[in-house]
Amino acid sequence: MSSITPxxxxxxxxxxxxxxxxxxxxxxxxxxxxVTFTGLCRDENGSLAALELEHYPGMAEAELQRLAxxxxxxxxxxxxxxxxxxxxxxPGENIVLVVTAxxxxxxxxxxxxxxxxxxxxxxxxxxxEHPASGNEPQWVEAKSTDDTDAARWMAKDAR
Amino acid sequence: MSSITPxxxxxxxxxxxxxxxxxxxxxxxxxxxxVTFTGLCRDENGSLAALELEHYPGMAEAELQRLAxxxxxxxxxxxxxxxxxxxxxxPGENIVLVVTAxxxxxxxxxxxxxxxxxxxxxxxxxxxEHPASGNEPQWVEAKSTDDTDAARWMAKDAR
Amino acid sequence: MKLLYFAWLRERVGTxxxxxxxxxxxxxxxxxxxxxxQRDEGYAYAFEDPQLIRVAANQQHVxxxxxxxxxxEVAFFPPMTGG
Amino acid sequence: MKLLYFAWLRERVGTxxxxxxxxxxxxxxxxxxxxxxQRDEGYAYAFEDPQLIRVAANQQHVxxxxxxxxxxEVAFFPPMTGG
Numbered sequence: 001m002s003s004i005t006p007x008x009x010x011x012x013x014x015x016x017x018x019x020x021x022x023x024x025x026x027x028x029x030x031x032x033x034x035v036t037f038t039g040l041c042r043d044e045n046g047s048l049a050a051l052e053l054e055h056y057p058g059m060a061e062a063e064l065q066r067l068a069x070x071x072x073x074x075x076x077x078x079x080x081x082x083x084x085x086x087x088x089x090x091p092g093e094n095i096v097l098v099v100t101a102x103x104x105x106x107x108x109x110x111x112x113x114x115x116x117x118x119x120x121x122x123x124x125x126x127x128x129e130h131p132a133s134g135n136e137p138q139w140v141e142a143k144s145t146d147d148t149d150a151a152r153w154m155a156k157d158a159r
Numbered sequence: 160m161s162s163i164t165p166x167x168x169x170x171x172x173x174x175x176x177x178x179x180x181x182x183x184x185x186x187x188x189x190x191x192x193x194v195t196f197t198g199l200c201r202d203e204n205g206s207l208a209a210l211e212l213e214h215y216p217g218m219a220e221a222e223l224q225r226l227a228x229x230x231x232x233x234x235x236x237x238x239x240x241x242x243x244x245x246x247x248x249x250p251g252e253n254i255v256l257v258v259t260a261x262x263x264x265x266x267x268x269x270x271x272x273x274x275x276x277x278x279x280x281x282x283x284x285x286x287x288e289h290p291a292s293g294n295e296p297q298w299v300e301a302k303s304t305d306d307t308d309a310a311r312w313m314a315k316d317a318r
Numbered sequence: 319m320k321l322l323y324f325a326w327l328r329e330r331v332g333t334x335x336x337x338x339x340x341x342x343x344x345x346x347x348x349x350x351x352x353x354x355x356q357r358d359e360g361y362a363y364a365f366e367d368p369q370l371i372r373v374a375a376n377q378q379h380v381x382x383x384x385x386x387x388x389x390x391e392v393a394f395f396p397p398m399t400g401g
Numbered sequence: 402m403k404l405l406y407f408a409w410l411r412e413r414v415g416t417x418x419x420x421x422x423x424x425x426x427x428x429x430x431x432x433x434x435x436x437x438x439q440r441d442e443g444y445a446y447a448f449e450d451p452q453l454i455r456v457a458a459n460q461q462h463v464x465x466x467x468x469x470x471x472x473x474e475v476a477f478f479p480p481m482t483g484g
Contacts, residue, residue: 031199031201035195036194036195036196037192038195042188042190043188053483054407059460059476063462092188095484106308109271109275119483120482121480125483125484126407127483217377218393243401281379282401283324283393286400
């Protein structure tokens with residue numbers, strides 16, 4: 001399924017999930033399953049003013065493209081979109097979007113899950129938290145669970 | 160997280176994915192991950208005129224509600240929507256929507272995957288294919304892979 | 319007792335809904351299925367492959383061995399193909 | 402060679418980008434990191450915990466043992482936290 005051209009975007013602008021789904025589906029009848037992952041800026045206790053997303057221009061896009069290529073080699077996808085925002089993002093706002101399309105749902109689910117695991121651990125983006133208190137902003141620490149999640153796919157490869 | 164009231168709907172009308180996401184997210188900052196599954200009427204070779212979706216009124220809604228309750232018991236979801244269409248559906252049109260919201264992506268992915276597996280095997284809906292040729296419509300046969308998919312979750316329970 | 323049929327079971331039986339008086343000796347869903355399949359050719363055809371028959375009592379899935387004698391509504395249908 | 406720093410590495414080093422002439426004897430990413438960390442206090446602080454340093458050569462992830470002597474662009478950064 002190497003004929004699919006994934007849509008990759010890194011941008012300070014917000015994205016429109018409905019428009020992205022429409023873009024992927026328009027005029028087609030070969031898609032049986034669409035899985036959409038939206039990552040949002042979360043703030044459960046009102047302590048966060050905003051997240052600041054830094055990225056490595058050039059490499060960020062290249063790495064998302066490499067992840068997309070891996071997913072397309074691994075699953076029979078009929079469409080793929082990856083969008084990552086950068087800059088200042090407020091609680092409740094969108095951060096990242098992954099949309100996978102396939103004839104069947106298993107491929108679409110697995111590819112979206114895989115892409116998010118590797119996007120978290122491989123794509124050069126960094127989050128800084130700006131507290132609502134006005135205190136010094138803090139860089140978010142990487143979570144070891146993200147590495148564990150990504151490692152699940154290596155274990156599957158080794159089987 | 161039993162305080163969440165899932166939105167369950169069985170209807171002949173189409174659904175609006177963007178509106179459903181907006182409904183789930185509106186005014187909230189406790190959602191970190193939204194997973195959306197959209198099942199579409201697929202027709203790869205132009206042989207299908209339409210699908211006709213029959214359901215068991217009353218039990219269909221009740222069974223979706225039971226599946227939602229299972230998912231809410233199993234994962235810390237902060238929002239859940241299940242919509243299933245009935246009646247005549249043309250290639251490229253929406254059939255089913257599952258949206259799961261959670262603080263973290265693993266719960267949202269797993270719950271959506273779980274719900275689709277059990278929706279396929281437990282919810283009383285039946286598909287009939289109307290061929291473009293005008294030939295006699297045919298009931299779709301259940302796939303054994305759907306049972307296998309659903310059985311994955313029992314295996315996890317038994318561990 | 320209200321009986322409901324769906325999909326090709328409905329088509330083979332020739333009706334989607336009927337009301338019956340449960341005959342004596344019919345206790346489980348399987349008993350009811352066997353009794354129904356002896357009614358006429360349509361019912362016999364509908365129930366010819368018991369492996370493809372699913373049953374619900376009062377809108378909940380039950381096994382063929384379940385006692386359905388107290389149910390208000392029993393439904394027979396093929397394996398589900400929604401989603 | 403162009404060097405890039407991101408996130409708290411950038412803040413500790415005090416710049417996001419600089420151009421250097423690769424000194425003799427520096428072949429691997431680890432060699433470069435050790436050389437940089439001896440430049441001044443800011444660099445020493447940035448590279449104090451090698452376990453938290455990731456490196457890319459020409460915009461591709463490489464290991465600390467990779468030969469980066471021929472790269473046009475080498476970047477150092479902390480573990481990624483996007484998504």
